[in-house]
Amino acid sequence: MSGWTEKEMNEGFVEQPQPEKAAPTTDMGRRQDLAGKTVRHNGYEYTYDELGYCKSKVKIQQEEA
Template identity: 40%
Template sequence: MNKTINNIIDDFKSGKITVEDANKLLVEAGAGFSLNPEKNPDGGWTEAEMAEGFLPGEEKEPLPDKVDMGRNQALAGQVVRQNTKRGKFDVTYDADGYAVKAIRV
């Protein structure tokens, strides 16, 4: 926000201007929002939001920093995609399960 919009909001909070005056000034300043103290006079969450509650998202498994180039006999002779913080890689394993190369995809 620019200084003009901050000043308008400060003037409204301190009681120097009314909500109508503040909204007119905000439109003139190009704020893209308006003040409506009647919407939620107590602040915080509305009753509908409190009834719904907080719905957490699914916890994701953290990504490793780099590709796992260790031996894995279960993956012998395969190409396996690994996701890391640095991107996605196709890791090629030889017949003995050693990772021989990793290519970013």
């Protein structure tokens, strides 16, 4: 079902397909400053190896207050 009225359609309004929004992606690139560490950021926990490559990303469960 479109958001246009029949009158608008007859006047030449044509509904165009809308692009789908892409899901945001996380930068999983090398971070030498985080080598050997586990950090929390934006609801996720990232673990980096000794060379600074991200080896895991885990969503942190939010506790209800």
